[in-house]
Amino acid sequence: MSSKAQIIEVNHSGKPRRYVFVLMENFTMLCFAAAIESLRIANRTAGKELYTWRIVSEAGEDATCSNGCTFHVDSGLEELDRDDVIILCSGIDVQHASTKKILNWIRREARRGVGIAGLCTAGYTMAKAGLLDGKKATIHWENQDSFAEEFEEVTLTKSVFVVDGNRITTAGGTASIDLMIKLIADHHGEELANAVADILIYSAIRTDQDTQRLSIPTRIGVRHPKLSRVIQMMEQNIEEPISPAVLAKDVGMSTRQLERLFRRYLSRSPKRYYMELRLQKARNLLMQTDMTVINVALACGFASPSHFSKCYRSHYDTTPYRERGSHAARLSI
Incomplete structure (x- = not known):
């Protein structure tokens, strides 16, 4: 100054x-x-x-x-x-x-x-x-x-x-x-x-009405309104996942059209993208709470701990129990 x-x-x-x-x-x-x-x-x-x-x-x-x-x-x-x-x-x-x-x-x-x-x-x-x-x-x-x-x-x-x-x-x-x-x-x-x-060279002052994350289109680099709407619905329904068929119907398209949109813009199926969202939330809960692994699984839409553990290991190359243990070990260093 x-x-x-x-x-x-x-x-x-x-x-x-x-x-x-x-x-x-x-x-x-x-x-x-x-x-x-x-x-x-x-x-x-x-x-x-x-x-x-x-x-x-x-x-x-x-x-x-x-x-x-x-x-x-x-x-x-x-x-x-x-x-x-x-x-x-x-x-x-x-x-x-x-x-x-x-x-x-x-x-x-x-x-x-x-x-x-x-x-x-x-x-x-x-x-x-x-x-x-x-x-x-x-x-x-x-x-x-x-x-x-x-x-x-x-x-x-x-x-x-x-x-x-x-x-x-x-x-x-x-x-x-x-x-x-x-x-x-x-x-x-x-x-x-x-x-x-x-x-402060701060030209875009925000108020308490502004949200902290980028909009979905900006975040995923895609400006397709129906795809953005489906992703928003997925993010809002983690504990009780919605089937791709219902998601497609809610935005006025067929399941096959929804599949093509996800493949074209995100290089994965709707089912795979949804699973990644749920697993990401599960990892946050494992790292940041004392919730049991069973309760984490339920909070992220998994019907059984064994299915949750299998999906988690496939995506993160470790089990939920080991993930939590290694995180605790890092904190103690």
């Missing part, structure tokens, strides 16, 4: 808002950096201290993110002012990072009225602490399947971020910028928020 950048006049003479960033084990650097930089740029653009922040970790020791970079922190977990907002920064293996100490601390601070936000996968930590019961929330799309299975009392959305009272969740990545721009706009007006976005 140029030292001669225009100052945006903001009518603010009160106490700066303070955010307390909690760096959890293996947190995602991008989410944290995007959030804190948005606050820094807001201060500089306004020419005054609108926001302050504090960086903490569970034990007050240096925190290492998932890319291996290490950050010094200001302190460990401590009692906060009621006007503070906690921002939990998490990433991979959030179940392991959501320790009893962190859960108890955020429960205590929540009872005192402190606002709490979760970046990337930290919505899991908030839900595990019971702070999202009866509320809307979001989490990174890779964790959606496991989250939905474990926290039925939470209304899970696919939005880039969700603000439900003083509980905030984001989907990760650049969603931190979208959230911060919204908060800056709420606190100090659209002009300042838009100036922050401009300085």
Whole structure:
């Protein structure tokens, strides 16, 4: 940012808002950096201290993110002012990072009225602490399947971020910028928020109405409306799979036409594509939950554990039991 950048006049003479960033084990650097930089740029653009922040970790020791970079922190977990907002920064293996100490601390601070936000996968930590019961929330799309299975009392959305009272969740990545721009706009007006976005070279600001994943046509590189509709139906019906004949009928074509579409655009049959979707969800559940293999099989539309194991081994060249065991071993290293 140029030292001669225009100052945006903001009518603010009160106490700066303070955010307390909690760096959890293996947190995602991008989410944290995007959030804190948005606050820094807001201060500089306004020419005054609108926001302050504090960086903490569970034990007050240096925190290492998932890319291996290490950050010094200001302190460990401590009692906060009621006007503070906690921002939990998490990433991979959030179940392991959501320790009893962190859960108890955020429960205590929540009872005192402190606002709490979760970046990337930290919505899991908030839900595990019971702070999202009866509320809307979001989490990174890779964790959606496991989250939905474990926290039925939470209304899970696919939005880039969700603000439900003083509980905030984001989907990760650049969603931190979208959230911060919204908060800056709420606190100090659209002009300042838009100036922050401009300085970040962030020209496509999303709202809580935007979803985090690319559309199906963009994701698969195919712009065929009927094929996209069938894939959407498959993704929405994993636990109780729909037959190719019914899928074809629902979009107004024959089973043979549907087969040809899948072969032409995706080089596989509808049955094979559907199976891969189900197995992908199964792998997510094995990695991210404590669900039994039998329950994972049922959640992904397999009538028996033996059939599930056979299909899983054929696709991933390992059994569900070994997959879970090797994942647990990697976590313990």
